[in-house]
Amino acid sequence: MLTASEIEDGLEDAMRKPDPVIDIDNLSLTFETNDGPVHALSDIDLKIEEGDFVSFIGPSGCGKTTLLRVIADLEQPTAGSITVNGVSPEAARLARAYGYVFQAAALYPWRTIAKNVALPLEIMGLSRDEQNRRIARNMELVNLSGFEKKFPWQLSGGMQQRASIARALAVEPDLLLMDEPFGALDEIVRDHLNEQLLQLWAKTNKTVVFVTHSIPEAVFLSSKIVVLCPRPGRIYDVIESDLPRERTLDIRETPQFLKIAHRVREGLKAGHSYED
Amino acid sequence: MTDTALAAPSRGLNPFAGLMAGTAGPVTVVVLAIFAIWYVAAVALNTPFQMDMYERGDQTDVPFTQLVSDTLAQERPVLPAPHQVAVEIWNTTVEKKITSKRSLIYHSGITLSSTLLGFLIGTGLGILLAIGIVHSRVLDKSLMPWVISSQTIPILAIAPMIIVVLNAIGISGLLPKAMISTYLSFFPVTVGMVKGLRSPEIMHMDLMHTYSATRVQAFWKLRLPYAVPYLFTSMKIGMAASLVGAIVGELPTGAVAGLGARLLAGSYYGQTVQIWSALLMAAFLAGTLVALIGLVERLTLKRMGMAR
Amino acid sequence: MSSLVDIRSRFDTAALLAGGILLCVVIAVFSTAFEPDRTVFDTPRLALGFGFLAILGVRYSLGFARHMAGDVALGVVAALSAWMLIPVVHQHVGEAASGFWALAVAYWLASWLFVERMAAWKLTNPSLTRAVNLAIPIVFGITLLVLWELAAKGFGIPKVLLPAPSEIWVRLTGSVPILWADFQQTFLKAVLIGYALGCGSAFLTAIAIDRVPFLRRGLLPIGNLVSALPIIGVAPIMVMWFGFDWPSKAAVVIIMTFFPMLVNTVSGLAAADAMQKDLMRTYASNYWQTLIKLRLPMAMPFIFNALKINSTLALIGAIVAEFFGTPIVGMGFRISTEVGRMNVDMVWAEIAIAALAGSLFYGIVALLERAVTFWHPSIRGSRG
Numbered sequence: 001m002l003t004a005s006e007i008e009d010g011l012e013d014a015m016r017k018p019d020p021v022i023d024i025d026n027l028s029l030t031f032e033t034n035d036g037p038v039h040a041l042s043d044i045d046l047k048i049e050e051g052d053f054v055s056f057i058g059p060s061g062c063g064k065t066t067l068l069r070v071i072a073d074l075e076q077p078t079a080g081s082i083t084v085n086g087v088s089p090e091a092a093r094l095a096r097a098y099g100y101v102f103q104a105a106a107l108y109p110w111r112t113i114a115k116n117v118a119l120p121l122e123i124m125g126l127s128r129d130e131q132n133r134r135i136a137r138n139m140e141l142v143n144l145s146g147f148e149k150k151f152p153w154q155l156s157g158g159m160q161q162r163a164s165i166a167r168a169l170a171v172e173p174d175l176l177l178m179d180e181p182f183g184a185l186d187e188i189v190r191d192h193l194n195e196q197l198l199q200l201w202a203k204t205n206k207t208v209v210f211v212t213h214s215i216p217e218a219v220f221l222s223s224k225i226v227v228l229c230p231r232p233g234r235i236y237d238v239i240e241s242d243l244p245r246e247r248t249l250d251i252r253e254t255p256q257f258l259k260i261a262h263r264v265r266e267g268l269k270a271g272h273s274y275e276d
Numbered sequence: 277m278t279d280t281a282l283a284a285p286s287r288g289l290n291p292f293a294g295l296m297a298g299t300a301g302p303v304t305v306v307v308l309a310i311f312a313i314w315y316v317a318a319v320a321l322n323t324p325f326q327m328d329m330y331e332r333g334d335q336t337d338v339p340f341t342q343l344v345s346d347t348l349a350q351e352r353p354v355l356p357a358p359h360q361v362a363v364e365i366w367n368t369t370v371e372k373k374i375t376s377k378r379s380l381i382y383h384s385g386i387t388l389s390s391t392l393l394g395f396l397i398g399t400g401l402g403i404l405l406a407i408g409i410v411h412s413r414v415l416d417k418s419l420m421p422w423v424i425s426s427q428t429i430p431i432l433a434i435a436p437m438i439i440v441v442l443n444a445i446g447i448s449g450l451l452p453k454a455m456i457s458t459y460l461s462f463f464p465v466t467v468g469m470v471k472g473l474r475s476p477e478i479m480h481m482d483l484m485h486t487y488s489a490t491r492v493q494a495f496w497k498l499r500l501p502y503a504v505p506y507l508f509t510s511m512k513i514g515m516a517a518s519l520v521g522a523i524v525g526e527l528p529t530g531a532v533a534g535l536g537a538r539l540l541a542g543s544y545y546g547q548t549v550q551i552w553s554a555l556l557m558a559a560f561l562a563g564t565l566v567a568l569i570g571l572v573e574r575l576t577l578k579r580m581g582m583a584r
Numbered sequence: 585m586s587s588l589v590d591i592r593s594r595f596d597t598a599a600l601l602a603g604g605i606l607l608c609v610v611i612a613v614f615s616t617a618f619e620p621d622r623t624v625f626d627t628p629r630l631a632l633g634f635g636f637l638a639i640l641g642v643r644y645s646l647g648f649a650r651h652m653a654g655d656v657a658l659g660v661v662a663a664l665s666a667w668m669l670i671p672v673v674h675q676h677v678g679e680a681a682s683g684f685w686a687l688a689v690a691y692w693l694a695s696w697l698f699v700e701r702m703a704a705w706k707l708t709n710p711s712l713t714r715a716v717n718l719a720i721p722i723v724f725g726i727t728l729l730v731l732w733e734l735a736a737k738g739f740g741i742p743k744v745l746l747p748a749p750s751e752i753w754v755r756l757t758g759s760v761p762i763l764w765a766d767f768q769q770t771f772l773k774a775v776l777i778g779y780a781l782g783c784g785s786a787f788l789t790a791i792a793i794d795r796v797p798f799l800r801r802g803l804l805p806i807g808n809l810v811s812a813l814p815i816i817g818v819a820p821i822m823v824m825w826f827g828f829d830w831p832s833k834a835a836v837v838i839i840m841t842f843f844p845m846l847v848n849t850v851s852g853l854a855a856a857d858a859m860q861k862d863l864m865r866t867y868a869s870n871y872w873q874t875l876i877k878l879r880l881p882m883a884m885p886f887i888f889n890a891l892k893i894n895s896t897l898a899l900i901g902a903i904v905a906e907f908f909g910t911p912i913v914g915m916g917f918r919i920s921t922e923v924g925r926m927n928v929d930m931v932w933a934e935i936a937i938a939a940l941a942g943s944l945f946y947g948i949v950a951l952l953e954r955a956v957t958f959w960h961p962s963i964r965g966s967r968g
Contacts, residue, residue: 074862093868100866106859110881111961119877120867153964171867302802310806387743414597414696417703421721425946429939430899433919436907437931440923441745474734523814527907535817543820543908554816560812 019086021175022048022071027080031068039232040066044080044276046226046235049090050174053201053208055218055225057264063233064211068179071209072100084175096124098175099168107152107167114139114148117167124171129130138166141200158189165197174207182217191249194220194276198247215268216252219243219261237267278545288472314358322347363367366551387522387535389567390450394457395518401458402465408497409466410473411491414459423466431459435524453525453534460521461514468510472503501580508573515565523558527564535561598644601697605641608633608690617683618676624683627672633665634687637694655701659723662694666730670737670750678740688734695727747929756933762918763937770915771941773830774902778837783894785838786845787887791875794853807847815840819905828909836905841894848890852883885960888953895945899938 029041048054056064069075073089084092107116114135121131137225142162182190212218227237326347348357368380409415435456442452484494526536535558542551617624624631640658707713729749736748793799819836826832856879864874906916922930
């Protein structure tokens with residue numbers, strides 16, 4: 001039996017805000033290597049709410065990708081706890097709760113673009129009709145309609161990465177995990193894809209966790225920026241962006257934007273000086 | 277990814293896990309398993325003949341242990357047990373004089389000499405041909421397709437004819453066999469060397485061009501060093517092929533000397549132990565020769581600063 | 585690529601070849617063609633043919649007909665000359681003298697020049713380029729055959745040593761039923777069955793040990809070692825175990841093809857990179873789904889590599905195994921017995937069949953590879 005006060009607490013919690021999509025509590029991850037233990041992540045506390053666009057930014061080796069991989073159940077934490085959609089990352093993965101976009105497109109060269117987008121759907125065992133519906137919808141969402149029958153190696157790098165986003169979206173997850181998806185692309189293509197990604201986010205109201213090492217990209221995209229620093233990998237600063245949700249590339253010239261970018265840069269600098 | 281995830285937790289629980297994590301432990305276990313299977317198979321395959329023997333000798337109720345030890349000690353078993361082969365090898369190598377016709381070392385020496393002679397000629401020819409192919413467009417376009425397609429042809433089938441024909445015009449002994457070995461080792465070396473001499477990146481070739489280096493200079497300073505790892509890889513294949521050539525070349529000579537002759541004589545007279553010992557000797561020879569090339573490869577690459 | 589560092593040779597190969605042709609024809613005109621005293625002019629057609637050849641050869645140096653048509657004319661005349669030369673030498677077997685050899689060398693130089701010119705052609709049409717690239721080695725091969733024929737007949741080499749190609753051809757077309765029976769016995773039974781069983785069982789074994797990392801680490805070095813051993817030596821044992829007929833040969837083929845396939849499939853299954861495996865993991869894909877959708881397609885280039893190597897090994901294994909005892913049919917049996925009877929032309933006919941079968945087998949596997957691994961950069965690149 002619950003006591004009255006407990007019920008009241010629970011009600012209060014429920015009314016205050018919905019459960020966070022991702023709830024990380026005191027999480028650490030240590031890799032054992034031949035040169036001794038490496039503290040990839042140390043004492044991470046983070047909550048990510050529904051509809052957030054959260055960026056992890058930091059220098060290489062700060063554990064931003066590792067943290068994303070922990071969320072995706074691609075790495076197991078050695079201490080602390082984490083829930084995704086209120087359950088363990090493994091349960092979330094088995095329930096296909098998220099779509100994951102890698103640094104490279106990782107499309108299969110022996111499948112056409114449409115077949116690549118269909119890959120997760122085949123694994124989930126969806127009907128052929130449902131597969132075709134989702135392929136058409138998501139190819140259109142990333143502006144790739146008409147390229148269904150092409151093979152990946154016949155497309156440019158930017159188109160390949162868009163196809164891989166379509167593949168992640170085809171799972172129709174509420175949560176999108178993106179690991180430096182535009183890192184290998186040139187600046188002009190990257191700007192263009194950033195804009196498209198923002199429109200997509202506005203249209204679908206998904207929760208996005210985005211890893212990057214580009215300050216303008218992080219500030220332009222995010223509603224919340226998490227600055228990490230290395231050795232041990234930890235959160236240095238969490239910045240809530242007050243930029244409007246509707247953004248165009250011009251926003252990068254505004255003082256508001258520059259102020260946030262400045263704060264991110266200061267955070268990165270301070271985190272970096274720690275190692276010397 | 278999943279391997280490390282699976283291996284990690286067991287490491288703490290099992291004291292042998294560390295031993296089995298590399299390759300040495302698993303290889304040992306697999307080799308032991310092969311020996312075990314060999315023994316079991318020897319017993320199983322030799323049992324029918326042994327039963328026959330018992331029946332003829334009116335022996336009944338032979339205990340199982342007796343059966344096992346008898347099957348492993350037949351004179352002409354269907355499958356000799358490893359220790360029988362080991363004893364045979366010991367008897368024909370250490371116990372016999374090297375000059376004796378029954379010494380396995382004598383036979384191995386004969387096979388080895390034609391293998392090595394053929395290998396040396398084949399490798400030399402292969403390298404020369406590769407240099408020609410890389411530097412001449414005509415050779416590249418006319419000869420290279422034949423070199424490649426010649427690998428799809430069962431060249432070994434020619435072996436008996438070369439031996440017999442050369443014998444007919446008075447050439448016998450080492451040379452005909454060495455020619456087969458030459459033939460077999462020469463193609464892998466050519467193909468590997470062509471690949472190696474072409475492996476320098478365009479950027480490096482352009483660099484040579486900016487120095488206005490001659491083709492000879494570009495060859496010695498750039499192409500050849502780049503080709504060395506390829507040369508060693510193809511030399512290993514060539515050496516193995518060369519040994520096969522020497523052994524097959526010994527088959528049609530009327531079984532006089534060499535490991536191939538031992539195989540043939542063994543199969544004529546049903547001397548299975550002799551076949552297996554010759555076979556293991558050939559395997560040992562191949563392993564040693566390839567390992568020697570591997571050793572030279574490591575030393576060379578180390579001196580060249582290319583060792584990994 | 586090589587054109588970047590091509591430093592023009594000081595001398596011009598083509599001019600040298602043309603000079604050589606001219607010289608040879610001149611020598612031929614002024615010396616005896618066949619013993620005892622026949623000259624080239626006793627066969628006017630031949631003299632005319634080689635006269636044209638000399639003119640076409642030096643046309644570049646003289647500065648006329650510097651175009652593809654001239655090159656083609658050179659090739660055609662060279663072919664006609666060879667076509668006229670062969671019957672003449674057939675009438676005078678073993679009587680060839682310096683004049684004839686000068687003509688043979690002239691033909692050889694002319695073919696070389698023709699190939700040299702073909703290799704230098706710059707064609708814009710890709711399918712025409714492919715055809716020329718195919719034609720060059722064929723012309724080269726035909727030249728070799730013609731020279732073989734001329735040498736064998738001109739020197740009068742006894743048939744037991746080296747039969748001329750024409751004699752081999754006559755023997756081949758004359759003994760089709762025997763050759764077909766041998767082909768059936770060796771190729772259709774021993775090779776194909778052994779190849780299928782050997783490659784198939786190695787493939788299944790590879791998938792089985794792939795699930796157990798321990799076995800993979802233990803078996804792979806051994807498999808690599810065994811691939812370098814003279815496995816063909818098991819042939820006498822297999823003949824003893826499985827008898828003289830084709831099953832013993834198929835067993836040798838199985839053993840020979842097993843290890844290359846095993847080693848290649850295991851490495852192929854390990855070829856999928858970490859990111860692609862992570863991708864499958866994010867889809868909560870099970871073992872079999874990952875195997876079929878990712879790892880097997882990824883392993884296909886490796887598997888086909890083994891299939892190609894094995895196509896050659898299988899034929900060698902079956903033929904050599906027949907040296908250790910067969911019923912009275914089979915390619916290896918025929919080779920070893922006809923060698924004993926000094927019927928060398930039959931041996932060559934058998935070898936020609938083996939070569940044809942081996943190349944076709946390899947070619948079919950290679951075609952299949954192109955169809956299955958069309959996406960692989962090595963195949964994508966060559967398609968342009």
